[in-house]
Amino acid sequence: MSEKNRDGKRNARQRLAVEREKQKAAERRRRALIVGASVVCVLGLAAVIGVIAANAGKNKSSHNAGPVVAPSGAQGKDSLAIPVGKDSARATLTVWEDFRCPACQAFETAYRPTLHELTDAGKLRVEYHLVTLIDGNVGGSGSLRAANAAACAQSAGKFRDYHDVLYENQPKETDDAFADNAKLIELAGKVQGLNTPTFQKCVDDGTHDSWVAKSNKAFQAGGFTGTPTVLLDGKNIYQDQSMTPAKLKQLVEAANRR
Template sequence: MSEKNREGKRTARERLAVERERQKARDRRRRTLLVSAAVVGVLALAAVGGLLAANAGDDDKKKDSAGPVVAPTGAAGKDKLAIQSGKDGAKSTLTVWEDFRCPACKQFEDGYRSAINGLVDKGQLKVQYHLATLIDDNMGGSGSLRAANAAACAQDAGKFAPYHDVLFQNQPMETDDAFADNDKLIELAGKVEGLDTAPFKKCVTDGTHNSWVTKSDKAFEDAGLRGTPTVLLDGKNIFEDQKNPLTPDKLKAAVEKANG
C-alpha cells in the first residue's frame, strides 16, 4: 500500500474519530438539556405545591378567624384587646405580649410567675395580657391562635390566670403544633378546678374568640413590636437595659416602692 493511501486512510479514521467525539458531545448536551428540563419541571411542580400548601394554610387561618370579633368577658385596655389579672386599683401595671407557643415566653413565665402572682395577690400589681400568634406566622400551624382562643374562653369562666399558667407549664416543643388540637386544650382545662365545663368546651371548639385573637395579633404588628415576650412595667420595657434587666426580685422591689 502506498504511503499516500495509508495517509488517506489515517486521515479518514481521524475525521471519523473527530466526528464521533462531536456526536458524543451533542448527545451529552442533549441529555443535559433533557435532565435540566426535567429538574425545572419538578421544581416548578414543587413550587406550585408549596404555594398551594401555603395558600391552604392561609385559607385555614382565614377560616379559623372568620366571624365577628367577640372580646372575652372583662376584656380591658384599648379596643378591649387585653385580659387583665389583678385589681383595677393596683398602682403598677405590667403589660405582657405573649404567644403560648413561644419558648421565650415560657422562660419568662417560669422565671417571673411566682413574683407576678404574689404581687397580684397583694393587690399591688395588675397585669394586662395581650395575645399574639407570632409562632403560627413563623412556623406554620394554628396552635398559637387556638391556645389564645382557649385562654380567652377560660377568661369567660373566670379562670384565665390559672389556665394561662397551665398552658405555659405544658407548652410543647416550638415545632410541635400540639395546641392546634382542641381536644388537647380541653384536656389541659382539667388541670384547672371548675374549668372543664360544657360552655368552655363549646367556646374552644367553636373558636368563639378567634377573630378577637387575630385582632390582638394585628395590634401587636401595628405597634412595631419585635418579638414575644414584650414586657412593660408602667410603660417601660423591663428588658430594655440588657446589662441590667429587671429581675423578679427587682420587679417586686419596684412595685412595692410604687405602692408606698
C-alpha cells in the first residue's frame, strides 16, 4: 500500500473519530436539556401545587364553620336569594353570579339598564344568588370576600348600588384584588351611606361567609355549569343566543299582561 493511501485512510479514521465525538457531545447536550427541562417542569408543577395548596388553605379557613347568617331580607329556600324589585312583580329573574366572573360583568353591563328599568317599574323581581366559582377554579378568596361584602350591603339596604359598584370595579379574573377587605370597604365609599362602622365590621368579620358557602353548595347541587346562570321564570335565557335586553323586556312585559 502506498504512503499516500495510508495517509488517506488515517485521515478518514481521524475524521470519523472526530465526527463520532461530536455526535456523543451533541447527545450529552440533548440529554442535559431534557433533564433540565424535566426539572423545570417538575419545579413549575410543584410551585403550582404549592400555590393551590396555599389558596386552598386560605379558602378553607375563610369558609368558616360558623353559623349561617343570612343577610336581612334574604328570601327563598334557606334564605339564599337576595331580592331586588317588588314581590308583586309578575316576572322573576334568577341570577347565579360571581363577582370575579368576567362573563357576569359582561351580562351586567349589557342588561343593567333594562333590569333597573323593569324592577323600578314593578314589572320584574330579580333574585341574586352569590357563588364562589372563580375562587374554586383559579384559587384565591375574592369571590367569597366580595359576596360576603355584598351580603353586608344587603343588610344595610344598599345591595343593588354596591352590587353595581363591584362590577364596575371588577379586577381581572386572575387578579384576586377582592380578597382584600380594605379594598371592598373602600369601594363601599362609592355608595352613599354604606361605609359605616357596622358595614366595616360585617366585612372584616366575614359575617356571611358560611351563608355564601351554603349558596355555592346550592349552585353545585342545582347542576349549573357556569356563571352567570340566568333564569326567567325558571327558563335559562342566558343560553338563548338570540336573547337581547330588548327581547328580555318584551318577555317581562308580556308576563305582566297575563
